[in-house]
Amino acid sequence: MATPKTRGRTPSLKEGVIGLLILILLAVMVFTFVLSGGLFDGVVERVPVLQRLKGIIGLREDRLFDIALGNMTSASPPVEIQIARRLLPAARPEGDGHYAVYAVGPGEKVDVIREAKGPGDSTRVIVRSQEEPDALAKEAAGFGTGWLYASSRLAKDAELLLRVVDTGQPSNAEKLAAARKPANAKALSLGRGGWQDESSGACGFWSGRYYTEVALAGGPAVGLDQVADLRQIAADLAANQLAYGSEIEVVEPSVKEPGDKALSAVARVADFASVPGGQVMPPSKIDRFTDNLYEKIDGKEGMFRSFHFVALRFAQYTHAQTQESFDAYIYDMGEPVNAFGIYMGERSPTAKAWSLGRDAYVSGSSAFFCKDKYYVHVLGPPEGGDDKLEVSKAIATAIAATIPDTDKPFWVEQHLPAEGRTPNSLKYEATSGLGYDFIQRMFRAEYQVEGKTFQLFVVRAADAAAARVLFDKYTEATAKYDRVVSKGTDAQGQKVIGESLGFYSVAFTKGVFFGGVTECEDQALAVKQAEAFRAMLPADAEGATEPPVSAPADGEQG
Secondary structure (H helix, E strand, C coil): CCCCCCCCCCCCHHHHHHHHHHHHHHHHHHHHHHHHCCCCHHHHHHCHHHHHHHHHHCCCCCCCCCCCHHHCCCCCCCHHHHHHHHHCCCCCCCCCEEEEEEECCCCCCEEEEEEEECCCCCCEEEEEEEECCCHHHHHHHCCCCCEEEEEEEEECCEEEEEEEEECCCHHHHHHHHHHHCCCCCEECCCCEEEEECCCCCCEEEEECCEEEEEEECCCCCCCHHHHHHHHHHHHHHHHCCCCCCCCCCCEEEEEEECCCEEEEEECCCCCCCCCCCCCEECCCCEEEECCCCHHHHCCCHHHHHCCCCCEEEEEEEEECCCCCEEEEEEEECCCHHHHHHHHHHHCCCCCEEECCCCEEEEECCEEEEEECCEEEEEECCCCCCHHHHHHHHHHHHHHHCCCCCCCCCCHHHHCCCCCCECCCCCEEECCCHHHCCCCCCEEEEEEEECCEEEEEEEEECCCHHHHHHHHHHHHHHHHHHCEEEEEEECCCCEEEEEEECCEEEEEEEECCEEEEEEEECCHHHHHHHHHHHHHHCCCCCCCCCCCCCCCCCCCCCC
């Protein structure tokens, strides 16, 4: 069949008319859009002919969509308010203010987005304004800060002001915390660089790129209850933030040029060092994981973050002859106690002990150890034998040699009884001790006495008042979820006996300590062991203080 020829053919009259009508229709549509849109709205209003045409067409004056930011309800708040809600979950639901977000800058006025009470009991409106920055906002502006998030909360007839500053990077958060810390403030075990001012009760700390401060809105504290509330709220906020280290480089003189001019070099710790002997080739690539930890250890991320994980560096060593890979993981956990906690959380009580760092063990062809703030493991080939294990141990030893020998016994080790203690059973729980969110930085160990097993646990609080707060919360939880057998107070402090499914627990306070016995099937034995343990704790012990940051976060170029 022949193909019709169309190229060069003159369109028919019918085709020309249809094309002209389509062009006219398109022109009318464009003209109508111009009349009804806001692009030339001022022009249309000033030209009478266009106004009459707009009336003839019958366009409506009101807009189809009218966004009034000043009247937005809490059902659809701006993204700044949504971030404030995530950072400050403990805001009060009543009163004139709820959340406020300040666009911190160097000017005399700053932009503020405030979520205020609306016309109804449960409605909220967004109010935008400009205000003079307070002292915290002014100091934060000096570090190039972008946002300050604030909320308030009522506690024992006092209004508490909660504020979180996003400084952009950890080094700025650390500097802001140091600048805000009063001269006579006490160290506090919150986040990093935690402090509390006894004269005002205010608390502050930094965690990752955030600096957080909790204070009484009206001025100094008036009693211990308010001080305890401030500290507890600050602890709740710290638990919701990822604590990772400073990015400030630590430098030390290491190289000299002619004329004794000292150069500075970044202090290196926990490095993928070369293995002597040439049997193993060092890594050629290093991968670093922080917020994306799930990409490397999906399924275990939650456990690592519960110990305030900072960063993971991963690399592979290669056997020079067999070309087999040995995977090396270096976890920066921020503090030695966190490294020990995650290490013992993964260690089997029956694992074969090895001598390296604070503690070490081997399993199959793999080696594991913790030293300073690092938890390291080297995974050998799955089918490897003792020869492959020796290679893993050599790699682990080389890595350990790059970490300073700064480990000292933890404070709890001098207080735990040795009799009946199960080997390798000391554990540390940075968060959710005994399964309760309010118990943090807790040590526990397993014991076997008179053929029965139980655990001893202890927390060293900031002061005696904080220990009593922990005791009261624990007693309340025991009454709610289990059964309180008895409760009382003696010359040493408070004591409560609880029972759950045939197992007994005994909790007590003594000075700054909150501790006791749990998971014991014999009530008399639980009471006896708890009293013996309490007698070993010093009544005049100092409260917990913020441990020093052992080293800055690694800034490896992967």
